[in-house]
Amino acid sequence: xxxxxxxxxxxxxxxxxxxxxxxxxxxxxxxxxxxxxxxxxxxxxxxxxxxxxxxxxxxxxxxxxxxxxxxxxxxxxxxxxxxxxxxxxxxxxxxxxxxxxxxxxxxxxxxxxxxxxxxxxxxxxxxxxxxxxxxxxxxxxxxxxxxxxxxxxxxxxxxxxxxxxxxxxxxxxxxxxxxxxxxxxxxxxxxxxxxxxxxxxxxxxxxxxxxxxxxxxxxxxxxxxxxxxxxxx
Amino acid sequence: xxxxxxxxxxxxxxxxxxxxxxxxxxxxxxxxxxxxxxxxxxxxxxxxxxxxxxxxxxxxxxxxxxxxxxxxxxxxxxxxxxxxxxxxxxxxxxxxxxxxxxxxxxxxxxxxxxxxxxxxxxxxxxxxxxxxxxxxxxxxxxxxxxxxxxxxxxxxxxxxxxxxxxxxxxxxxxxxxxxxxxxxxxxxxxxxxxxxxxxxxxxxxxxxxxxxxxxxxxxxxxxxxxxxxxxxxxxxxxx
Numbered sequence: 313x314x315x316x317x318x319x320x321x322x323x324x325x326x327x328x329x330x331x332x333x334x335x336x337x338x339x340x341x342x343x344x345x346x347x348x349x350x351x352x353x354x355x356x357x358x359x360x361x362x363x364x365x366x367x368x369x370x371x372x373x374x375x376x377x378x379x380x381x382x383x384x385x386x387x388x389x390x391x392x393x394x395x396x397x398x399x400x401x402x403x404x405x406x407x408x409x410x411x412x413x414x415x416x417x418x419x420x421x422x423x424x425x426x427x428x429x430x431x432x433x434x435x436x437x438x439x440x441x442x443x444x445x446x447x448x449x450x451x452x453x454x455x456x457x458x459x460x461x462x463x464x465x466x467x468x469x470x471x472x473x474x475x476x477x478x479x480x481x482x483x484x485x486x487x488x489x490x491x492x493x494x495x496x497x498x499x500x501x502x503x504x505x506x507x508x509x510x511x512x513x514x515x516x517x518x519x520x521x522x523x524x525x526x527x528x529x530x531x532x533x534x535x536x537x538x539x540x541x542x543x544x545x
Numbered sequence: 546x547x548x549x550x551x552x553x554x555x556x557x558x559x560x561x562x563x564x565x566x567x568x569x570x571x572x573x574x575x576x577x578x579x580x581x582x583x584x585x586x587x588x589x590x591x592x593x594x595x596x597x598x599x600x601x602x603x604x605x606x607x608x609x610x611x612x613x614x615x616x617x618x619x620x621x622x623x624x625x626x627x628x629x630x631x632x633x634x635x636x637x638x639x640x641x642x643x644x645x646x647x648x649x650x651x652x653x654x655x656x657x658x659x660x661x662x663x664x665x666x667x668x669x670x671x672x673x674x675x676x677x678x679x680x681x682x683x684x685x686x687x688x689x690x691x692x693x694x695x696x697x698x699x700x701x702x703x704x705x706x707x708x709x710x711x712x713x714x715x716x717x718x719x720x721x722x723x724x725x726x727x728x729x730x731x732x733x734x735x736x737x738x739x740x741x742x743x744x745x746x747x748x749x750x751x752x753x754x755x756x757x758x759x760x761x762x763x764x765x766x767x768x769x770x771x772x773x774x775x776x777x778x779x780x781x782x783x784x
Contacts, residue, residue: 339716340716341686341716341718341719342686342714342716342719343685343686343688343689439586439587440586441586463714466714467713469742469780469781470780470781471780472585473783474783495714495716498783533718534716534717535717536717536718537721538717538720538724538745538746538749539717539718542745
């Protein structure tokens with residue numbers, strides 16, 4: 313796929329595949345094209361060139377590809393459960409379920425992300441980790457086959473990160489395939505089956521986490537001096 | 546010249562309505578120092594910054610800037626007195642150019658030559674800002690926006706520069722660049738107070754640290770000592 317904004321190639325001839333049931337980590341410097349790539353896969357942005365195939369066919373229609381956003385944007389005046397119901401009502405494969413069914417699904421995913429106790433709270437009243445989990449619940453309520461997570465760990469502390477890693481693994485175990493964008497290396501390392509690295513809109517490398525994170529090119533383009541010092545220490 | 550801390554927070558308590566968030570927080574930032582305050586989500590970091598900057602009114606305690614009691618002052622008056630904040634999430638003026646954002650940082654100044662000199666200094670500190678001076682700030686990457694926000698803060702020539710969540714959403718290598726730049730700013734004499742959740746980065750930056758938990762300062766001291774504290778290692782460094 314390629315995406316140009318005027319003269320700038322934000323994503324340049326990137327090819328990759330995603331196997332059913334895997335977690336693909338997507339890393340790269342700020343501005344390297346990660347979010348643009350997600351926007352191309354989901355169709356939020358039109359591609360300049362290239363194509364996306366979903367299970368061998370076209371990616372048009374309600375196929376079950378869902379995502380979260382880097383900046384969490386809840387419907388502030390709705391309660392948590394109502395926010396999650398929006399996901400079930402508007403994103404589900406095979407058309408919208410009934411309101412009662414949407415509520416049931418929302419209750420189920422809120423329980424899954426351990427947010428049931430906040431179901432009736434206004435979305436405005438959540439703290440940062442809770443907002444992230446609500447965002448995740450809203451995406452899960454669509455019962456996605458593929459879920460793209462854009463920086464759901466930013467701003468979490470180590471204990472919260474470990475909890476989020478465990479939660480994402482459970483999402484995979486329920487049969488969802490994931491692409492995870494993250495700058496938190498301990499999360500990316502623990503989660504990913506494979507890691508793909510973008511740099512200036514191009515694919516720098518991909519492979520198993522240990523291999524990629526020790527690749528000198530990845531260290532110099534992305535991980536940096538302090539990471540290398542800490543990893544070596 | 547008077548000696549003593551640039552910023553002194555003494556026994557500060559604050560909250561929202563009935564909810565008390567900060568409980569008797571005391572800390573000092575001496576002239577020319579780089580000090581950090583670390584803590585998890587909900588520990589009270591933002592409330593403390595809001596109380597220092599006049600956005601939340603403390604219920605008890607004092608805030609002093611270079612010896613002047615600024616407790617209860619308006620935010621405008623506090624800015625005029627010399628506190629500048631680089632806010633969480635950068636909060637640039639997205640439709641303005643990089644240069645215009647830098648100029649906004651100097652909105653209280655009238656020394657046009659000094660302003661131009663400082664803009665040149667910001668371009669030297671962050672060369673990418675010079676390349677992008679006529680570009681809309683909102684179109685830049687997160688790391689470049691953070692550079693612009695730091696530059697805007699410095700353009701006010703503050704007595705103390707406060708940074709809120711420097712690291713949020715930034716690639717490791719971008720943080721290396723920002724850490725280097727802030728160390729340079731500090732070496733050139735600016736007093737810096739960094740409020741940060743990424744404890745490893747905070748300790749790489751600052752010489753003195755405070756740890757905030759549930760609205761109280763539970764630990765403080767040289768960051769070299771805090772780094773080896775068993776509680777800090779487990780709860781914040783994930784070791």
